[in-house]
Amino acid sequence: MTSTADRTGLISSVETRLREVGRVVRNSMLDAMPDGDPVQWLYGPMREYPARPGKALRPALCMSSGRAFGGSADDLLGVAVAIELLHNAFLVHDDIADGSEMRRGRPTLAAEHGVAAALNAGDGLAVVAGQVLRRATRRLDRDLAELVWGEFDTMALRTLEGQATEAGWQLDEIVDLGPEDYLNLIMHKTCWYTTIHPLRVGAIIATGGQAELSALVRFGFHFGAAFQIRDDLLNLIGDEAMYGKEILGDLYEGKRTLTLVHLMATATGSDRDFVRDYLRLHRAERSEDMVRTIRALMDDYDCINFTSEFAEGILLTAEDYFEEAFADAHAGPDLDFLRSLVPYVWARWR
Amino acid sequence: MTSTADRTGLISSVETRLREVGRVVRNSMLDAMPDGDPVQWLYGPMREYPARPGKALRPALCMSSGRAFGGSADDLLGVAVAIELLHNAFLVHDDIADGSEMRRGRPTLAAEHGVAAALNAGDGLAVVAGQVLRRATRRLDRDLAELVWGEFDTMALRTLEGQATEAGWQLDEIVDLGPEDYLNLIMHKTCWYTTIHPLRVGAIIATGGQAELSALVRFGFHFGAAFQIRDDLLNLIGDEAMYGKEILGDLYEGKRTLTLVHLMATATGSDRDFVRDYLRLHRAERSEDMVRTIRALMDDYDCINFTSEFAEGILLTAEDYFEEAFADAHAGPDLDFLRSLVPYVWARWR
Numbered sequence: 001m002t003s004t005a006d007r008t009g010l011i012s013s014v015e016t017r018l019r020e021v022g023r024v025v026r027n028s029m030l031d032a033m034p035d036g037d038p039v040q041w042l043y044g045p046m047r048e049y050p051a052r053p054g055k056a057l058r059p060a061l062c063m064s065s066g067r068a069f070g071g072s073a074d075d076l077l078g079v080a081v082a083i084e085l086l087h088n089a090f091l092v093h094d095d096i097a098d099g100s101e102m103r104r105g106r107p108t109l110a111a112e113h114g115v116a117a118a119l120n121a122g123d124g125l126a127v128v129a130g131q132v133l134r135r136a137t138r139r140l141d142r143d144l145a146e147l148v149w150g151e152f153d154t155m156a157l158r159t160l161e162g163q164a165t166e167a168g169w170q171l172d173e174i175v176d177l178g179p180e181d182y183l184n185l186i187m188h189k190t191c192w193y194t195t196i197h198p199l200r201v202g203a204i205i206a207t208g209g210q211a212e213l214s215a216l217v218r219f220g221f222h223f224g225a226a227f228q229i230r231d232d233l234l235n236l237i238g239d240e241a242m243y244g245k246e247i248l249g250d251l252y253e254g255k256r257t258l259t260l261v262h263l264m265a266t267a268t269g270s271d272r273d274f275v276r277d278y279l280r281l282h283r284a285e286r287s288e289d290m291v292r293t294i295r296a297l298m299d300d301y302d303c304i305n306f307t308s309e310f311a312e313g314i315l316l317t318a319e320d321y322f323e324e325a326f327a328d329a330h331a332g333p334d335l336d337f338l339r340s341l342v343p344y345v346w347a348r349w350r
Numbered sequence: 351m352t353s354t355a356d357r358t359g360l361i362s363s364v365e366t367r368l369r370e371v372g373r374v375v376r377n378s379m380l381d382a383m384p385d386g387d388p389v390q391w392l393y394g395p396m397r398e399y400p401a402r403p404g405k406a407l408r409p410a411l412c413m414s415s416g417r418a419f420g421g422s423a424d425d426l427l428g429v430a431v432a433i434e435l436l437h438n439a440f441l442v443h444d445d446i447a448d449g450s451e452m453r454r455g456r457p458t459l460a461a462e463h464g465v466a467a468a469l470n471a472g473d474g475l476a477v478v479a480g481q482v483l484r485r486a487t488r489r490l491d492r493d494l495a496e497l498v499w500g501e502f503d504t505m506a507l508r509t510l511e512g513q514a515t516e517a518g519w520q521l522d523e524i525v526d527l528g529p530e531d532y533l534n535l536i537m538h539k540t541c542w543y544t545t546i547h548p549l550r551v552g553a554i555i556a557t558g559g560q561a562e563l564s565a566l567v568r569f570g571f572h573f574g575a576a577f578q579i580r581d582d583l584l585n586l587i588g589d590e591a592m593y594g595k596e597i598l599g600d601l602y603e604g605k606r607t608l609t610l611v612h613l614m615a616t617a618t619g620s621d622r623d624f625v626r627d628y629l630r631l632h633r634a635e636r637s638e639d640m641v642r643t644i645r646a647l648m649d650d651y652d653c654i655n656f657t658s659e660f661a662e663g664i665l666l667t668a669e670d671y672f673e674e675a676f677a678d679a680h681a682g683p684d685l686d687f688l689r690s691l692v693p694y695v696w697a698r699w700r
Contacts, residue, residue: 034507041518042511093473097466116447116517119469120510123443126476127506134499142492149484156477157384160470161392167466168391 007347014344017337021063021080022056028081029088032132045113045121046128049088052104057227059084062198064337065216068329071206078136079148079205083198085129086152090159090193092122097167098253099283102246140205147209148201155197162189170254173280175264179310182258183225191224199325212328219325222318226345229311232257236295237304251291254279259298259307266301318342357697364694367687371413371430372406378431379438382482395463395471396478399438402454407577409434412548414687415566418679421556428486429498429555433548435479436502440509440543442472447517448603449633452596490555497559498551505547512539520604523630525614529660532608533575541574549675562678569675572668576695579661582607586645587654601641604629609648609657616651668692 029050036043059080066076094100095108096118102108109118133152137145165185169177199220203211235250236259250257267275275297278290298304319342329335379400386393409430416426444450445458446468452458459468483502487495515535519527549570553561585600586609600607617625625647628640648654669692679685 036507036511038511038515038518041521042514093469097469114517114521116521117514119443119447120514120517123476124507124510126473127503127510130480131503134496134503138496146484146488153477153481153484157386157474160474160477161386161388164392164467164470165388167464167470168388171391171464171466 010340010344011347014337014340018056018060019053021060022053024077025056025059025081025084026050026053028077028132029085032081032085032128034128041113041117042120042124045109045117046124048106048109048112048121049091049103050085050125052106054084054087054104056084058087058194058198060337061195062202064202064334065199066202066206068326068332068334068338069203069206069211070330071202075136075139075205076202078132078139079201080198082129082133082136082152083193083201085125085132086156087193089122089125089129090163092118092125094163096122097163098249098255100246100249100253102249141208144205144209147204151197151201151204155193158188158192162186162192165189166256169256174256175276175279177256177261178265179258179261182256182261185256186225186228187221190228191221194227195224196220215321215325215327219318219321222314222321223342223345226311226315226318226342229258229307229314230345230348232259233304233307233311236298248291248295251294252283252286254281254283254286257307258310259303260294262303262306263294263298263301266303267297271297271300312346315342315346360690360694360697364687364690368406368410369403371410372403374427375406375409375431375434376400376403378427378482379435382431382435382478384478391463391467392470392474395459395467396474398456398459398462398471399441399453400435400475402456404434404437404454406434408437408544408548411545411688412552414552414684415549416552416556418676418682418684418688419553419556419561420680421552425486425489425555426552428482428489429551430548432479432483432486432502433543433551435475435482436506437543439472439475439479440513442468442475444513446472447513448599448605450596450599450603452599491558494555494559497554501547501551501554505543508538508542512536512542515539516606519606524606525626525629527606527611528615529608529611532606532611535606536575536578537571540578541571544577545574546570565671565675565677569668569671572664572671573692573695576661576665576668576692579608579657579664580695580698582609583654583657583661586648598641598645601644602633602636604631604633604636607657608660609653610644612653612656613644613648613651616653617647621647621650662696665692665696 030047033047033050034043062080062083063073063076066079067073091103092109095103096110096115099110100108101111106112109121113121133149137148140148162185166189168174169185196217197220199216200211200213203213203216232250232255235247235257238247246252251260254260264275264279275294278286278294281290322339322342326335326338380397383397383400384393412430412433413423413426416429417423441453442459445453446460446465449460450458451461459471463471483499487498490498512535516539518524519535546567549566550561550563553563553566582600582605585597585607588597596602601610604610614625614629625644628636628644631640672689672692676685676688
């Protein structure tokens with residue numbers, strides 16, 4: 001990535017493809033939604049997040065990985081839609097747990113309809129994800145279908161383990177954490193369901209379960225970690241309108257991001273005390289002034305640069321693992337798309 | 351039911367069987383729980399409700415219905431365990447939505463571990479329920495397995511529809527409701543997953559999907575409605591230690607029970623205004639004095655008797671439907687147990 005023109009071209013080609021997949025998957029998600037009552041208190045709220053355009057990274061990874069390994073779009077689409085529906089179910093519940101107010105540029109379900117309706121809507125989305133996956137796996141040989149279901153169960157549990165750990169760190173005021181704790185957290189909370197699972201399940205369906213999966217885990221972990229770190233950074237340095245969530249929302253929550261973990265580990269004297277005291281407060285007790293101070297300390301202790309450099313190192317490793325993970329895949333637009341994702345995250349960084 | 355001795359014998363024989371099923375199912379639920387980390391923030395909380403002895407009515411209905419129609423215990427147990435696990439998942443999320451403090455005689459998960467941990471634990475229990483059901487349906491012919499899964503999806507959506515409606519009535523301060531609205535609510539919220547689904551799915555497995563299901567729906571609805579009305583009544587007139595939840599908790603919540611619906615429909619003048627004003631308050635604004643006043647108005651307007659008589663009428667209908675629903679079932683202890691449930695609810699009433 002040397003020239004601005006290359007960079008613009010890369011971003012545009014990746015995002016065009018993501019938008020195409022997003023449109024197809026969004027329509028399929030909405031088509032899968034039950035047509036019953038109560039619309040006002042259940043089925044209406046259930047449609048809201050799926051109707052708001054998201055990144056569609058997960059279904060795009062599943063479709064491209066599967067096709068690169070020789071799978072058919074017909075076998076893959078339903079599984080990709082199920083992944084995105086489950087992702088939406090997680091988002092709805094996450095937003096309750098975090099007390100978030102904005103999601104994809106609009107109020108969260110809990111902010112708009114109350115906690116009870118949001119809870120039920122999240123549960124409902126998980127049920128519909130299961131229905132879609134069941135229809136999709138009916139096309140497959142029974143043993144292969146079981147393998148795919150096993151992947152989904154593992155992914156769901158990994159994700160919950162990560163979310164539970166993150167919430168536990170906040171609740172129990174855990175402050176002595178290093179980068180390795182953060183990486184272990186996002187391996188569970190983000191990478192498994194955002195990158196590793198979609199890549200694996202696509203490959204499994206395409207190869208009848210014969211694909212070598214451990215290299216996909218290595219690539220998916222490094223790519224997914226860089227993706228999550230970038231997302232966390234955007235919350236610190238991004239633009240609210242583009243980002244779609246509250247800027248600095250993670251600081252209000254006390255979310256242990258790599259940047260905050262680095263600040264906790266490097267701040268000294270009264271700065272250190274300030275950070276520790278801050279993390280012991282409840283969300284409602286954290287004032288805008290305090291949040292601004294924490295944000296300024298992150299500059300003082302060079303935490304933003306640390307985070308960027310850390311992530312760039314991970315992305316370089318991801319690039320190496322990519323060739324290993326897709327050594328048996330077919331050349332073509334799907335493999336090209338997957339390969340371009342690493343420099344894409346890099347390009348979006350700057 | 352004429353003599354006290356008969357009544358005591360009936361209660362004791364039903365409860366002995368429920369305890370037996372409960373013990374087996376409880377052990378199976380705990381065995382199915384993943385053995386991973388974090389114990390403290392996810393897998394520990396997930397074990398709590400399954401480890402607290404519950405009524406075990408749902409798995410007992412599934413096992414007995416299946417065996418009465420000629421099914422084998424081996425084919426039925428996993429499905430019964432999955433039903434109970436999903437029930438526990440619902441309870442965890444319900445207790446968050448309702449802001450409840452006690453469940454089965456101990457603090458709710460949200461009260462003990464916070465909302466985020468309870469949310470994740472409920473999601474995790476639903477995932478484990480799916481894993482158990484998947485193992486159980488692997489024994490079955492693939493079409494029959496699909497039929498069973500379809501039943502589970504329908505049951506889960508019906509339950510969510512009911513829960514969402516109940517929460518919506520409270521949130522939007524809906525007060526103009528009649529008994530038919532209440533019955534429609536509990537058909538969704540309670541009967542489908544408490545009685546109709548376990549009875550149907552047991553019969554489906556036993557008969558390879560050939561059982562006549564509509565008569566089971568009619569029996570299950572009437573029996574389940576009486577069961578729910580009794581449960582609501584216990585919250586008004588019961589003993590806290592025996593009941594395991596806060597007495598009058600439903601009044602604090604403003605839960606639209608049949609008794610409250612009747613009070614809303616029959617109270618006049620300033621009593622009517624008091625009830626309507628009360629229902630417009632948030633839970634935290636409802637004082638003990640107000641709750642006591644509502645409870646006293648229920649006596650003044652004879653609402654407890656109305657509720658009892660209403661439910662006794664439903665139980666008589668359930669008794670008629672029982673014979674129709676189980677006309678093709680085999681005589682024996684399973685059929686005897688199912689038949690004794692109607693007078694059991696009746697006997698527990700008095």
